[in-house]
Amino acid sequence: MKVVKQKDVKLDGSFAEEIAKRSGENVFLCYQCRKCASGCPNRMFMDSTPTELMRYAQLGMVDEAMKKNTIWYCLSCQTCSTRCPQDIDIAHVIDTMRIIGQEKRIKADDNKLPLFNRLWMTMIKYMGRAYEAGLVAALNLFTGHPFKDMALGMKMIRKGKLKLFPSIKKPFATMKMFSRAKRLKK
Numbered sequence: 001m002k003v004v005k006q007k008d009v010k011l012d013g014s015f016a017e018e019i020a021k022r023s024g025e026n027v028f029l030c031y032q033c034r035k036c037a038s039g040c041p042n043r044m045f046m047d048s049t050p051t052e053l054m055r056y057a058q059l060g061m062v063d064e065a066m067k068k069n070t071i072w073y074c075l076s077c078q079t080c081s082t083r084c085p086q087d088i089d090i091a092h093v094i095d096t097m098r099i100i101g102q103e104k105r106i107k108a109d110d111n112k113l114p115l116f117n118r119l120w121m122t123m124i125k126y127m128g129r130a131y132e133a134g135l136v137a138a139l140n141l142f143t144g145h146p147f148k149d150m151a152l153g154m155k156m157i158r159k160g161k162l163k164l165f166p167s168i169k170k171p172f173a174t175m176k177m178f179s180r181a182k183r184l185k186k
Helices: 014-023 035-039 050-059 062-067 079-083 090-103 112-127 132-142 150-158 171-185
Strands: none
Touching: 014 050, 014 090, 035 050, 035 079, 050 062, 050 090, 062 090, 079 090, 090 112, 112 132, 112 171, 132 150
């Protein structure tokens, strides 16, 4: 007979209220139909489904929601929000959870995820679009593995699947948008 230890779970009733206040979305409307999870293109890489994330929010399970990679692996593609029969903007709820996690300095189980997110947003802010080779290079440099994936990257560049140099699109417009968002936050 195998004995399974139950791990301690901290419940915080104010978590769903904080999400609602910041995002305008009521997570209690979710009745766990799983349409969001079945349509999520990045689900295979996540520790938990968007459906489970909504349940964690409903139950106030802050640690379960914030420490898993789900909020960091979300593509914000809006598939879950589009499929939701309750019209919950789940992608916006997840964005809100990311912001709360960063403000409260909650560390994810995989500590590279917030760094990846910060690098991604910085790249978008100053270049107006993603630059995959630069993103991977910066992530590898900051995590102490500067040559990781270099052989694969060079192969992808030779085949034309990855650009060696970034394509910069309207960086001033994007920087202006980020600065306006920062002002609105205050």
